[in-house]
Amino acid sequence: MTNDEPVLRTGDSDKELEDLLGDRLTEFNNAATGVDEETDFSVRVTGADGETIGGLTGWTWGDLGHIELLWVHEDHRHAGWGTRLLQAAEAEARRRGCARMTVSSYSFQAPDFYARHGYRETGRLPGVPGGHEDVYFLKELSDQADGATG
Numbered sequence: 553m554t555n556d557e558p559v560l561r562t563g564d565s566d567k568e569l570e571d572l573l574g575d576r577l578t579e580f581n582n583a584a585t586g587v588d589e590e591t592d593f594s595v596r597v598t599g600a601d602g603e604t605i606g607g608l609t610g611w612t613w614g615d616l617g618h619i620e621l622l623w624v625h626e627d628h629r630h631a632g633w634g635t636r637l638l639q640a641a642e643a644e645a646r647r648r649g650c651a652r653m654t655v656s657s658y659s660f661q662a663p664d665f666y667a668r669h670g671y672r673e674t675g676r677l678p679g680v681p682g683g684h685e686d687v688y689f690l691k692e693l694s695d696q697a698d699g700a701t702g
């Protein structure tokens with residue numbers, strides 16, 4: 553006798569499942585919006601020794617850009633690398649036809665950094681461990697590069 557009942561399993565990270573869900577949700581989103589091209593991008597800063605000083609990852613979808621991750625090694629912070637990474641990402645988003653850029657940052661990370669660079673807070677999600685919040689930002693991209701420094 554065979555059991556034809558579906559099986560529900562909980563487990564650790566599952567790259568195969570993540571890829572499958574990503575593909576299926578992308579198909580659904582593309583059909584719903586009529587926009588069928590979400591494309592990832594990255595920006596990396598590498599030192600003379602070949603070590604990564606910092607980087608940024610994101611994606612563009614239609615006229616929307618999003619920053620997933622931005623990190624600068626602590627030995628190189630406050631030297632302008634975050635600003636340069638952000639400006640390069642915004643330039644890439646503009647090149648791809650984006651009119652807006654979004655990002656979120658935990659309240660203990662860099663919300664002031666994004667605000668200094670023209671990002672407008674659009675919401676906060678409480679409940680981050682340690683009593684913190686996830687802060688959401690939006691920036692309207694102009695045809696000119698952001699001249700802010702930081």
